[in-house]
Amino acid sequence: MKFLHSKFASAIAAAYVSMVVGGLLLHFLTTGDFGTLRYSLMLPSTLGAIFIGSLLACGLWRGFAWAWWLGLVATAIQLIRFGSWFIARLSSGSAPVASWIIAFLLAAFLCVLLIKATRQRCSR
Structure with a gap:
């Protein structure tokens, strides 16, 4: 059962990244405004969410301790923002x-x- 908890947390992190990227792409597809898409992809907050979320998804899937700690810090910061x-x-x-x-997704990720x-499980 321990195995499933870290995999579930990883899936939630991947879903969060999908929501961020999907929202950008959906806005681009509905408006056709490439400038807004390019601007959104250059924002440090967007790049950080995509990079850290992807890093968390991979790290938690493999059960790394650093991913667990990074997940706590990143979720706390994101919940505040x-x-x-x-x-x-x-x-x-x-x-x-x-x-x-x-x-x-943020609340579920923190709870898991x-x-x-x-x-x-995250002890490597």
């Missing part, structure tokens, strides 16, 4: 469905990381 925007958006109206999905079996 995204959470402040998300709460402000909710207070002024409603948030888009994609924002709810991202919030759920904090399970004792996940920490025990």
Whole structure:
């Protein structure tokens, strides 16, 4: 069972990266604005989310301890950054469905990381 927890956390990280990249591509496909796509892909926050999310997915899949710690730090930072925007958006109206999905993915990732079996699996 310990094996499945780290794999599930890895799948959540991969889903998060897919949401980030998919959102950019979906916006490009609906608007056709290549300038916005290029600008979005050059943002440090976008590149960081894609790179660190991919690194986490690979590291957690293989059960590395550094990936577990990096996952905790990255999730805490992202929850602070995204959470402040998300709460402000909710207070002024409603948030888009994609924002709810991202919030759920971040919360689920943190919960799966904090399970004792996940920490025990990530010991290499």
